[in-house]
Amino acid sequence: xxxxxxxxxxxxxxxxxxxxxxxxxxxxxxxxxxxxxxxxxxxxxxxxxxxxxxxxxxxxxxxxxxxxxxxxxxxxxxxxxxxxxxxxxxxxxxxxxxxxxxxxxxxxxxxxxxxxxxxxxxxxxxxxxxxxxxxxxxxxxxxxxxxxxxxxxxxxxxxxxxxxxxxxxxxxxxxxxxxxxxxxxxxxxxxxxxxxxxxxxxxxxxxxxxxxxxxxxxxxxxxxxxxxxxxxxxxxxxxxxxxxxxxxxxxxxxxxxxxxxxxxxxxxxxxxxxxxxxxxxxxxxxxxxxxxxxxxxxxxxxxxxxxxxxxxxxxxxxxxxxxxxxxxxxxxxxxxxxxxxxxxxxxxxxxxxx
Amino acid sequence: xxxxxxxxxxxxxxxxxxxxxxxxxxxxxxxxxxxxxxxxxxxxxxxxxxxxxxxxxxxxxxxxxxxxxxxxxxxxxxxxxxxxxxxxxxxxxxxxxxxxxxxxxxxxxxxxxxxxxxxxxxxxxxxxxxxxxxxxxxxxxxxxxxxxxxxxxxxxxxxxxx
Numbered sequence: 265x266x267x268x269x270x271x272x273x274x275x276x277x278x279x280x281x282x283x284x285x286x287x288x289x290x291x292x293x294x295x296x297x298x299x300x301x302x303x304x305x306x307x308x309x310x311x312x313x314x315x316x317x318x319x320x321x322x323x324x325x326x327x328x329x330x331x332x333x334x335x336x337x338x339x340x341x342x343x344x345x346x347x348x349x350x351x352x353x354x355x356x357x358x359x360x361x362x363x364x365x366x367x368x369x370x371x372x373x374x375x376x377x378x379x380x381x382x383x384x385x386x387x388x389x390x391x392x393x394x395x396x397x398x399x400x401x402x403x404x405x406x407x408x409x410x411x412x413x414x415x416x417x418x419x420x421x422x423x424x425x426x427x428x429x430x431x432x433x434x435x436x437x438x439x440x441x442x443x444x445x446x447x448x449x450x451x452x453x454x455x456x457x458x459x460x461x462x463x464x465x466x467x468x469x470x471x472x473x474x475x476x477x478x479x480x481x482x483x484x485x486x487x488x489x490x491x492x493x494x495x496x497x498x499x500x501x502x503x504x505x506x507x508x509x510x511x512x513x514x515x516x517x518x519x520x521x522x523x524x525x526x527x528x529x530x531x532x533x534x535x536x537x538x539x540x541x542x543x544x545x546x547x548x549x550x551x552x553x554x555x556x557x558x559x560x561x562x563x564x565x566x567x568x569x570x571x572x573x574x575x576x577x578x579x580x581x582x583x584x585x586x587x588x589x590x591x592x593x594x595x596x597x598x599x600x601x602x603x604x605x606x607x608x609x610x611x612x613x614x615x616x617x618x
Numbered sequence: 619x620x621x622x623x624x625x626x627x628x629x630x631x632x633x634x635x636x637x638x639x640x641x642x643x644x645x646x647x648x649x650x651x652x653x654x655x656x657x658x659x660x661x662x663x664x665x666x667x668x669x670x671x672x673x674x675x676x677x678x679x680x681x682x683x684x685x686x687x688x689x690x691x692x693x694x695x696x697x698x699x700x701x702x703x704x705x706x707x708x709x710x711x712x713x714x715x716x717x718x719x720x721x722x723x724x725x726x727x728x729x730x731x732x733x734x735x736x737x738x739x740x741x742x743x744x745x746x747x748x749x750x751x752x753x754x755x756x757x758x759x760x761x762x763x764x765x766x767x768x769x770x771x772x773x774x775x776x777x778x779x780x
Contacts, residue, residue, distance in 0.1 A: 333706070334741065339710070
């Protein structure tokens, strides 16, 4: 029996090889369990049968076959291979084909958890990151973002659940389903990107010409969220509510703070938003109880005007990261010892869902 | 080790060899250069959406395909695979790509069916093992320009390169 099965697998392999050059066949990986769902498909934990290496496999959903090979996958593969060899960006290993001519799998390195999930699990055990650990995470995140921006790429969907951490404490940015290239003579892009809670004001107001600064806003939200014990700072459910929450924290934009708001946004829209104009002061410090330097950094990241927002590179050398408590080294994050335990809990939860 | 610069290493590691790409085939070099000329013409008609990058990518994809294809190709293949590589390039580099309808009608003048072009596209992807993102001449030139003038903030030079 077994021999027959082996023969069949061999046959399939040969067939696949003739179909798709040197690309390997998905049958060479054994699925362990589902890890989660990304923007463009499910993600599984799997083992490479040849090398016994644990990897993450992401299935690419194919929406429109009529136009040939889907554009989104072309872009994602292109982007991923452009961004490789950086420690803070999830490592993309190869493309693998499935039985069906049109199914494609992307193989990534395996990371234990995403940070949103980790905070959720830690919260159940009444644990949390220390400030120096938060600094370490944000520094690594900024380093990854800096690398992307240097290659003229915007991520467009930075949030805690897209930031992974592995058992060595290295933080990795993942899920590039929405990322795209950024050209200097600014071309219009779609404003319907980034999860609402992390969406920057210029996107909320649907300006089509945005820059890499949208990612910095998201990082600012992430930093504030981490300092806020894992509670999101702008958890709006509609775009209007989102705008209100931002106003409540950093005040209504003045002409000095954001000139374009008064020149580019339509009058009707602005009239509607004027009801928030009584929020005047910056309440970051009241809400987060952070140090002077931290406040300065947050103000620079969460600035209304995208032109005045700090760049990722500059943010990395901000004095906040050199003052006490100093950032820990990635390997010294306390929670790492328990990471596998948390990952296991996660797996159980996933299985229960089924 | 965590904070470092990997840019140049990346470019080098992804380099592909495109020399003598017609060696295994029965295609006269003049035909390839005619194809390349024609590509300039085609992308010239789509100035709104396509850039030089698209053109260099299309040529690169075609050359890599020729280089890696073990089967002997003949003169008549150049047209089909040229069109398919343009289709693949526009999907890869452009914000809104040239639609397959346009490719069939306006570019190919109905010489090939949609199905034929999709198959050719698949053939290319398969032959080049999905490695669609090797650096092209355009990538190098842009990079050198930045290096020489270190002008990543200089608007005039940036406009020249895009």
